[in-house]
Amino acid sequence: MVLSHKAKQYLLAALKLFILLGSGYYIYYRLTNTYFETSQVWSAQLRSDSTMVFMIIILALIGSLINWGLEAKKWQLLVNSRYVIDYKTAWRQTYGAFTASLLTPQRVGEYGAKALYYPKEARKAILWLTFLGNSAQLLITLIFGIVGLIGITVLFQLEINTLNIILIGVSLLFMAALGYLLREQELLFQGLSINNLIKKLKALSWNLKSKVIGLALGRYLIFGGLFYVTIGILGVWIEPFVAVILLGAYYFLTSVTPSLFLLDVVVKGGIGIWIFSLYDIPESIILAAIVFNWVVNTVFTQIIGSYYVLKFTPSRL
Secondary structure, three states, rough: OOOOOHHHHHHHHHHHHHHHHHHHHHHHHHHHHHHHHHHHHHHHHHOOHHHHHHHHHHHHHHHHHHHHHHHHHHHHHHOOOOOOOOOOHHHHHHHHHHHOOOOOOHHOHHHHHHOOOOOOOHHHHHHHHHHHHHHHHHHHHHHHHHHHHHHHHHHEEEEEEOOHHHHHHHHHHHHHHHHHHOOOOOOOOOOOOOOHHHHHHOOOOOOHHHHHHHHHHHHHHHHHHHHHHHHHHHHOOOOHHHHHHHHHHHHHHHHHOOOOOHHHHHHHHHHHHHHHOOOOOOOOOOHHHHHHHHHHHHHHHHHHHHHHHHOOOOOOO
């Protein structure tokens, strides 16, 4: 059945309303479930040094804009390898897709949201470019994460369970063998296989790949730096080397741990408490820092993205 133009408009309006109401409820739910634990910490800090609190808020908002500005630039570079879009368009698509993906586990909805900005014949390429951009960010997180996990194991003398190491090794070997056996099988959509992914990656210029990875690294340093500064504002000093290790392990574990969108604050909070408690940081400080950075990087971004969701119309290249 082919929908009429008017029916499509109604459907699009309903989708926009669902995204905005759903993301709004998501934010409300998280704030109400973390308010008590974090408000006392920030209230005490505000009474102690209100100027410093306002400075960190302004710094964090600027950092958030730079962070997502780098993501928009990364997206522009990736799309321009196939099509041509300007930076303003990349910015709009980045913020709009982020808001639309808030309601999906691990933000997988970003793939479909970005594809909707392009005509049907271009969407397979857009899915690939979205995957490439996310993979670059995950690669940076993985590198720092491995350093972080090894670092906290050595630095804090954590006990290593031999059985767990064997299980991890066997799992990695199994995944490698499975990947080799399925290298020709189509994944996600027609024509995409592991071999094709490798070929597509090799076909990209080294200049493009290095720029994308560099922008991903820049994003990581910004949101990691903001978290570090937030902890400092709340009265906890962490040696820079130790901070790199703790943040590396924290971001890696929160990235690879599956969670539903309404429960991810619980997951992130639990992982953060475990990681940073190794350095004897109080739980209230950890939760306050996590929630503050979430507000800056998610709520602030969602507010901007909501505008672009409302303005969204299917467009042609």
